[in-house]
Amino acid sequence: MKSNLPRFKYHPDPIATGSFRELDGPVICPCCKKETSIIYAGPFYSINNVENLCPYCIASGAAAEKFSGEFQDSESVDEVSDPAKLEELTQRTPGYCGWQQEYWRAHCDDYCAYLGTVGYAELEELGLADEIRETLPNDWYSEIFTDVTKDGSIAGYLFQCLHCGKRLLHIDCD
Ligand SMILES: [Zn+2]
Numbered sequence: 001m002k003s004n005l006p007r008f009k010y011h012p013d014p015i016a017t018g019s020f021r022e023l024d025g026p027v028i029c030p031c032c033k034k035e036t037s038i039i040y041a042g043p044f045y046s047i048n049n050v051e052n053l054c055p056y057c058i059a060s061g062a063a064a065e066k067f068s069g070e071f072q073d074s075e076s077v078d079e080v081s082d083p084a085k086l087e088e089l090t091q092r093t094p095g096y097c098g099w100q101q102e103y104w105r106a107h108c109d110d111y112c113a114y115l116g117t118v119g120y121a122e123l124e125e126l127g128l129a130d131e132i133r134e135t136l137p138n139d140w141y142s143e144i145f146t147d148v149t150k151d152g153s154i155a156g157y158l159f160q161c162l163h164c165g166k167r168l169l170h171i172d173c174d
Protein backbone atom coordinates (compact mmCIF):
# COMPACT_ATOMS: atom_id res chain seq x y z
CA MET A 1 0.00 0.00 0.00
CA LYS A 2 2.87 2.33 0.87
CA SER A 3 4.12 2.32 -2.71
CA ASN A 4 0.87 3.57 -4.21
CA LEU A 5 0.03 6.28 -1.73
CA PRO A 6 -1.57 9.32 -3.34
CA ARG A 7 0.79 12.19 -4.03
CA PHE A 8 0.46 15.34 -1.94
CA LYS A 9 2.42 18.23 -3.42
CA TYR A 10 2.32 20.28 -0.21
CA HIS A 11 3.25 17.29 1.97
CA PRO A 12 5.45 14.97 -0.13
CA ASP A 13 6.33 12.35 2.50
CA PRO A 14 3.63 12.21 5.19
CA ILE A 15 4.87 8.84 6.46
CA ALA A 16 8.32 10.26 7.19
CA THR A 17 6.86 13.32 8.94
CA GLY A 18 4.59 11.15 11.11
CA SER A 19 1.32 12.48 9.71
CA PHE A 20 0.49 9.03 8.39
CA ARG A 21 1.01 6.01 10.61
CA GLU A 22 1.45 2.45 9.40
CA LEU A 23 -0.49 -0.11 11.41
CA ASP A 24 0.22 -3.79 11.93
CA GLY A 25 -3.29 -4.70 10.91
CA PRO A 26 -5.99 -2.93 8.92
CA VAL A 27 -8.75 -0.72 10.37
CA ILE A 28 -11.84 0.69 8.69
CA CYS A 29 -11.67 4.22 7.30
CA PRO A 30 -14.74 6.12 8.62
CA CYS A 31 -15.13 7.91 5.28
CA CYS A 32 -14.93 5.24 2.55
CA LYS A 33 -15.58 2.30 4.95
CA LYS A 34 -12.73 0.39 3.34
CA GLU A 35 -9.84 -1.28 5.13
CA THR A 36 -6.64 0.69 5.47
CA SER A 37 -3.35 -0.09 7.16
CA ILE A 38 -2.09 3.47 6.84
CA ILE A 39 -4.04 6.05 8.81
CA TYR A 40 -3.91 9.79 9.24
CA ALA A 41 -2.42 10.85 12.59
CA GLY A 42 -2.33 14.62 12.13
CA PRO A 43 -4.83 17.35 13.05
CA PHE A 44 -8.34 17.45 11.59
CA TYR A 45 -10.43 20.47 12.46
CA SER A 46 -13.98 19.16 12.43
CA ILE A 47 -16.90 19.20 14.84
CA ASN A 48 -16.91 15.42 14.40
CA ASN A 49 -14.35 13.27 16.17
CA VAL A 50 -12.83 11.47 13.21
CA GLU A 51 -10.11 8.85 13.49
CA ASN A 52 -8.40 6.35 11.17
CA LEU A 53 -8.89 8.29 7.93
CA CYS A 54 -7.20 6.64 4.96
CA PRO A 55 -4.83 8.60 2.67
CA TYR A 56 -7.18 8.31 -0.32
CA CYS A 57 -10.09 10.05 1.38
CA ILE A 58 -7.76 12.94 2.23
CA ALA A 59 -6.38 13.18 -1.32
CA SER A 60 -9.80 13.11 -2.97
CA GLY A 61 -11.30 15.70 -0.62
CA ALA A 62 -13.97 13.17 0.43
CA ALA A 63 -13.05 13.29 4.13
CA ALA A 64 -13.02 17.10 4.30
CA GLU A 65 -16.39 17.21 2.58
CA LYS A 66 -18.09 14.41 4.49
CA PHE A 67 -17.03 15.67 7.92
CA SER A 68 -16.92 19.41 7.07
CA GLY A 69 -13.35 19.61 8.26
CA GLU A 70 -9.93 21.03 7.45
CA PHE A 71 -6.49 19.47 7.89
CA GLN A 72 -4.87 22.87 8.25
CA ASP A 73 -6.51 25.93 9.83
CA SER A 74 -7.06 28.30 6.90
CA GLU A 75 -6.34 31.29 9.18
CA SER A 76 -2.89 30.00 10.09
CA VAL A 77 -1.20 30.22 6.73
CA ASP A 78 0.91 32.71 4.80
CA GLU A 79 -1.00 34.62 2.16
CA VAL A 80 -1.42 33.14 -1.34
CA SER A 81 -3.57 34.86 -3.98
CA ASP A 82 -5.22 31.77 -5.54
CA PRO A 83 -8.06 30.43 -3.33
CA ALA A 84 -7.90 27.05 -5.10
CA LYS A 85 -4.46 26.54 -3.60
CA LEU A 86 -5.78 27.23 -0.10
CA GLU A 87 -8.53 24.71 -0.74
CA GLU A 88 -6.03 22.05 -1.83
CA LEU A 89 -3.94 22.73 1.28
CA THR A 90 -6.73 22.73 3.85
CA GLN A 91 -9.04 20.09 2.33
CA ARG A 92 -6.87 17.67 0.36
CA THR A 93 -3.47 17.74 2.10
CA PRO A 94 -2.55 15.93 5.33
CA GLY A 95 -1.62 18.40 8.06
CA TYR A 96 1.20 18.08 10.56
CA CYS A 97 1.38 18.08 14.36
CA GLY A 98 2.93 21.13 16.00
CA TRP A 99 3.01 22.11 19.66
CA GLN A 100 0.32 24.75 19.66
CA GLN A 101 -0.75 26.02 16.28
CA GLU A 102 0.39 24.52 13.03
CA TYR A 103 1.24 27.24 10.56
CA TRP A 104 1.83 26.75 6.83
CA ARG A 105 4.49 28.83 5.11
CA ALA A 106 4.18 30.09 1.53
CA HIS A 107 6.65 31.45 -1.04
CA CYS A 108 6.41 32.53 -4.69
CA ASP A 109 2.65 32.93 -4.17
CA ASP A 110 2.09 29.25 -3.45
CA TYR A 111 2.16 27.07 -0.36
CA CYS A 112 5.41 25.30 0.37
CA ALA A 113 6.03 21.59 0.75
CA TYR A 114 6.24 20.57 4.41
CA LEU A 115 9.38 18.47 4.95
CA GLY A 116 9.30 17.72 8.68
CA THR A 117 10.75 18.81 12.01
CA VAL A 118 14.24 20.23 12.20
CA GLY A 119 16.58 21.90 14.70
CA TYR A 120 19.19 24.62 14.38
CA ALA A 121 21.99 22.03 14.60
CA GLU A 122 20.58 20.08 11.65
CA LEU A 123 20.17 23.27 9.63
CA GLU A 124 23.79 24.26 10.33
CA GLU A 125 24.91 20.81 9.27
CA LEU A 126 22.93 21.08 6.03
CA GLY A 127 24.37 24.56 5.43
CA LEU A 128 20.86 26.06 5.50
CA ALA A 129 21.00 28.21 8.64
CA ASP A 130 21.89 31.47 6.86
CA GLU A 131 19.34 30.97 4.09
CA ILE A 132 16.62 30.33 6.64
CA ARG A 133 17.57 33.22 8.90
CA GLU A 134 16.76 35.59 6.02
CA THR A 135 13.19 34.38 5.71
CA LEU A 136 12.26 34.40 9.41
CA PRO A 137 9.10 36.50 9.67
CA ASN A 138 9.95 38.65 12.71
CA ASP A 139 12.42 39.51 15.51
CA TRP A 140 10.98 36.95 17.90
CA TYR A 141 11.86 34.19 15.44
CA SER A 142 15.34 35.61 14.93
CA GLU A 143 15.99 35.68 18.69
CA ILE A 144 15.01 32.07 19.34
CA PHE A 145 16.27 30.66 16.04
CA THR A 146 19.48 29.18 17.51
CA ASP A 147 17.49 27.56 20.35
CA VAL A 148 15.39 25.50 17.99
CA THR A 149 15.86 21.75 18.38
CA LYS A 150 14.37 18.91 16.38
CA ASP A 151 11.21 17.79 18.22
CA GLY A 152 12.31 19.84 21.30
CA SER A 153 10.23 22.32 23.30
CA ILE A 154 11.19 25.01 20.77
CA ALA A 155 10.63 23.04 17.60
CA GLY A 156 11.34 23.89 13.99
CA TYR A 157 9.13 22.88 11.05
CA LEU A 158 10.87 22.94 7.69
CA PHE A 159 9.23 23.96 4.43
CA GLN A 160 10.52 24.24 0.88
CA CYS A 161 9.21 26.44 -1.92
CA LEU A 162 7.89 24.34 -4.82
CA HIS A 163 8.97 26.99 -7.31
CA CYS A 164 12.33 28.50 -6.34
CA GLY A 165 13.47 25.83 -3.87
CA LYS A 166 14.01 28.21 -0.98
CA ARG A 167 13.71 26.71 2.49
CA LEU A 168 11.52 28.36 5.14
CA LEU A 169 10.90 27.62 8.81
CA HIS A 170 8.01 27.78 11.22
CA ILE A 171 8.87 27.76 14.93
CA ASP A 172 6.50 26.67 17.67
CA CYS A 173 6.96 26.34 21.44
CA ASP A 174 5.30 23.93 23.84
ZN1 LIG B 1 -11.09 6.26 3.19
Ligand SMILES: [Zn+2]
Nearest residue numbers: 107108161164
Ligand atom coordinates in the same frame (compact mmCIF):
# COMPACT_ATOMS: atom_id res chain seq x y z
ZN1 LIG C 1 9.93 30.61 -3.85
